[in-house]
Amino acid sequence: MSIMALITDPAAWAALATLIVMEVVLGIDNLIFISLLSNKLPEDQRARVRRVGIGLALILRLALLSTIAWIAQMVVPVFDLGLAGALDTHGEPSFETAFSIRDLILIAGGVFLLWKATSEIHHSMDPAESGEGLDEEGNKKGRAVMSFGAAIVQILLLDMVFSIDSILTAVGMTDDLPVMFVAVIVAVGVMLFAATPLADFIARNPTVVMLALGFLLMIGMVLIADGFGVHVPKGYIYSAMAFSAGVETLNILSRKARERKRAGGGGH
Template sequence: MDALLALLASPAAWAALVTLIVMEVVLGIDNLIFISILSNKLPEGQRQKARRVGILLALGLRLALLSTIAWLTQLTAPVFDLGLSAVDETGHTTFDTAFSLRDLILIAGGLFLVWKATTEIHHNVDADESGEALDKKGHVAISFGSAIVQILLLDMVFSIDSILTAVGMTDELPIMVVAVIFAVGVMLFAADPLANFIHSNPTVVMLALGFLLMIGVVLIADGFGVHVPKGYIYTAMAFSAGVEILNILARQSRARKRQGEGDSAAH
């Protein structure tokens, strides 16, 4: 109790908490986009349930990982080395083949994201040749259990990345727990509006799949020791999203104009 009171009275602890909350919320965007796209492929009555279950699984995984920090930090220790590396002119390693368990998990998760995003893009471009089962409305039909399993797999990858980031920013477990709970709460609040927005704007689906494809490549690169600054990734995502919002507003404006012209002609 005294330790908690000391944290509450520490400006440094509050600064670390705010910083970590922002970081966890930003890192949760990737997870939320994947959950939104996957849940939208379910029957309408199951979508919200799938999003809730997926996000609560993410919370459970992250809290469980926080309880095993001592083991989690060992994930960064190399388990084997292929003996290959690349060094730039400044002497920094730009490519490394000493793989840790974290690296292998990131590579596996990245490959899964690349495969999933590529499959979905192919279906959206040419649904007739995708070979997947379709429902009555022409959407890819997946089961609730399949959706949860896929969400759980990506939850695991994103959770490990999220918690290792938290461990690197603070040593205080209560701060990490509060930040994770707050970030997941934001995900719960934003899940339905984001999924509905993606569902009602088909072009956004392709943009979101592009984001997932990029995130998958970044995860693979990170697993091979090529660290792409996250700020570049999220800046590119924000810029692309901003351009798409302008496109949506332009389409809505043209639709209203055509509707107005139609009403005038009718009178």
């Protein structure tokens, strides 16, 4: 379909709007990881690593869109373990034993996320090991524990995993390549706009860090399950994330209300 035909086609606009929303939602995982990782760098490097990381995500997704035929081949099984998995209630195997390139990438990405989130939780539980402590005013402090290059490498690895998931979703929703390109560019633009406020919010609220790491653990498990053919509906995942974020928001508001009350009481 030509560009002019797409512009005047209401179905194309509907597909574009739906795809933009889907791409933005799928980008939340990537954005949380980039925000957490950037906060481990010196303050003067954080904005730059976020821009570079999100820029790499855009380049990867556009490059993958340019190789639609290759992307389609990624879901073709490359080997089969030949093992009979347990049967579900419908008499079907509960997990797959044939693996495609996509499956292997998702499993590797899930394992990496589990390792990364677990190690970060361990560091958060042991301030002495992570270099954190209290400064002279009694505020939490910490030293940078990661180099710029190491952060970019880790972001690039996860960009690849999330980009493949994103592009396969786009391919499944529309056949029009220009619509996919526009949706990806808009979604990554939203990520770029939201990256700094999200990272700053996480940095200001230590309990949100643990919540975000919990999200990464869940996402890692979902990626591994997806790689083994156990498909967890994305709506369940994002509903759980939204509910948890809502509860944490109430906790933050409650803490601030108590702090204001104490501050007001201290003035009498």
